[in-house]
Amino acid sequence: xxxxxxxxxxxxxxxxxxxxxxxxxxxxxxxxxxxxxxxxxxxxxxxxxxxxxxxxxxxxxxxxxxxxxxxxxxxxxxxxxxxxxxxxxxxxxxxxxxxxxxxxxxxxxxxxxxxxxxxxxxxxxxxxxxxxxxxxxxxxxxxxxxxxxxxxxxxxxxxxxxxxxxxxxxxxxxxxxxxxxxxxxxxxxxxxxxxxxxxxxxxxxxxxxxxxxxxxxxxxxxxxxxxxxxxxxxxxxxxxxxxxxxxxxxxxxxxxxxxxxxxxxxxxxxxxxxxxxxxx
Numbered sequence: 001x002x003x004x005x006x007x008x009x010x011x012x013x014x015x016x017x018x019x020x021x022x023x024x025x026x027x028x029x030x031x032x033x034x035x036x037x038x039x040x041x042x043x044x045x046x047x048x049x050x051x052x053x054x055x056x057x058x059x060x061x062x063x064x065x066x067x068x069x070x071x072x073x074x075x076x077x078x079x080x081x082x083x084x085x086x087x088x089x090x091x092x093x094x095x096x097x098x099x100x101x102x103x104x105x106x107x108x109x110x111x112x113x114x115x116x117x118x119x120x121x122x123x124x125x126x127x128x129x130x131x132x133x134x135x136x137x138x139x140x141x142x143x144x145x146x147x148x149x150x151x152x153x154x155x156x157x158x159x160x161x162x163x164x165x166x167x168x169x170x171x172x173x174x175x176x177x178x179x180x181x182x183x184x185x186x187x188x189x190x191x192x193x194x195x196x197x198x199x200x201x202x203x204x205x206x207x208x209x210x211x212x213x214x215x216x217x218x219x220x221x222x223x224x225x226x227x228x229x230x231x232x233x234x235x236x237x238x239x240x241x242x243x244x245x246x247x248x249x250x251x252x253x254x255x256x257x258x259x260x261x262x263x264x265x266x267x268x269x270x271x272x273x274x275x276x277x278x279x280x
Contacts, residue, residue: 073099
């Protein structure tokens with residue numbers, strides 16, 4: 001039986017909760033939380049452009065929305081701007097759940113909430129939602145756990161509901177197995193997370209096995225740490241803040257340069273993918 005998820009309460013003080021991962025040394029913390037410490041807000045592989053593409057196709061009207069692993073709540077804000085009937089964020093990290101709760105003002109909006117639970121077992125009612133959104137979280141799971149999470153999304157959705165995912169991808173579909181393994185090892189060593197991106201064909205097969213049909217696919221470069229994408233995602237003021245923090249935090253700077261080096265070294269074979277899936 002699924003556990004009843006706990007609802008995150010907005011802290012009684014006005015200070016925003018600290019970014020998850022700040023209790024770990026720079027050489028051990030997950031790469032995405034290091035970027036967040038620098039002030040980077042958009043932590044998705046395909047940037048705002050891919051998120052906007054997803055939301056324009058998956059959301060709209062008086063619908064009930066679930067978001068898996070909302071992180072810092074940047075996409076959550078974009079979702080609630082569209083005034084859905086309800087929004088439920090699901091995050092296993094209690095700090096992240098607090099951040100999103102505060103960011104979207106859930107304490108004053110009865111139909112908006114963030115629950116502290118696993119995306120594999122949310123505890124939410126079956127066939128009660130019209131859309132599930134998940135970004136930059138399936139990539140970090142084993143193939144077995146990817147499938148479990150996608151099946152949980154299918155369980156939550158009403159028939160015909162949409163599942164919007166935004167992940168890292170490998171290209172081309174016929175990528176040699178030894179090169180795929182090399183990329184996965186380089187990513188795991190650099191970002192301190194066991195990232196396992198898939199090819200488009202593999203993402204498609206997994207979605208179909210979980211009970212979905214693929215409606216649309218969007219592909220772009222994995223340019224998370226490139227100047228053009230940084231400006232598009234963070235704006236000039238945001239880039240200046242990140243640069244200032246990099247200058248005064250040498251340990252984090254070393255990690256970030258290492259991540260960018262891996263992304264550049266494998267640029268021909270690492271990409272970002274957005275997919276709109278429909279429950280069969």
